[in-house]
Amino acid sequence: MTGPDLVVGDDGLARPAWASADPMLREYYDTEWGMPVRDERGMFERLSLEAFQSGLSWATILRKRPAFRAAFSGFDPEAVAGFGESDVERLMADAGIVRNRAKVLATIANAHATLALRSGPDGDLAAFVWSFRPADTPRPTTPAEVPTTSPESHALSKALKQRGFAFVGPTTMFALMEAVGLVDTHLVGSHRRGSSGVWPA
Template identity: 50%
Template sequence: MTSCTWPGTDPMYLAYHDTEWGVPEWDSRALWEKLILDGFQAGLSWITILRKRDAFREAFAGFHPEIIAEWGEEDVLRLLANPGIVRHRGKIEGTIKSARAYLKIEAETGFAKWMWAYVDSTPIQNRWQSMAEVPGFTPLSTQLSKDLKKAGFTFCGPTIVYAFMQATGMVNDHVLGCPCHEQVAAMARP
């Protein structure tokens, strides 16, 4: 049986692939956390972020946007001094800005509802034979990226957004021979 090859043999990566990646996420706050972490991944590997995820959660107040939206320069400096996370001023400041954008969307329509509307609240079920067929971005991720930026989000280019869509189950990109493909497909409704 063929499986997705990207996790390699790293136990943490394999566990992430087997239990999280592609599982539909319907919770607004959890979606926002995943979008922010995908933004921190820009220029790095996902395993780097995965290994630092607990430190990120601690440093960013459990990814509660209501708290982060109130942060300022003192908090940016505190985070820049934290060796447990990716210390990138632009990404940290972008997280604060994105928290404010999130709160606006959450108040108006609900962030999860807004995000899932891009796929009509139904995960896209791709049927790739191999990882070589899986795109890095799509016209849909490009549109969502533009709309996120327009709403005030940062570090959300089309490739980051597609990775986010894959991670949150908006798109099922487990290859057909992967045991997770059918498991994730069965979770296609909230």
């Protein structure tokens, strides 16, 4: 049974409207969004892209993702931490990415902060983010029921800022938590609900 906010595709699978029309978004929804990301580089990439998405559509970021990966050395934190002023100017001249100086500088700062986490008691970036997994997950039946923040996203935001990260507000961190599997906000009735293995359907 599907609700009015789910669209059944030509493959017979139910998806939310945002993931039904655009083939790129449909592929992302079907294969990646909400699946657990537990490696440092993968988490750094998602954190970086969520920061660049702030104020823009996710479709814009997803279309530019290959260019972002090329521009930021595959989101290798060690490589990005080594970026200097010439790299900043190179990035600001790269039409393939979002040319926002504050976000570019934040990504470099976040790479430094990611490396610093390794030597602390919190583990790497992925382990640190996963330590904020909530005890339960939302079970939305409509898009209006999907939260935009949570107590855990506020706590994660605060903890990351204390460790030198930037562009990690609570709304951005909730989007990250959705993207990497800490919460499951797939609508009840979607074919992806419960697919991460982290939460039951």
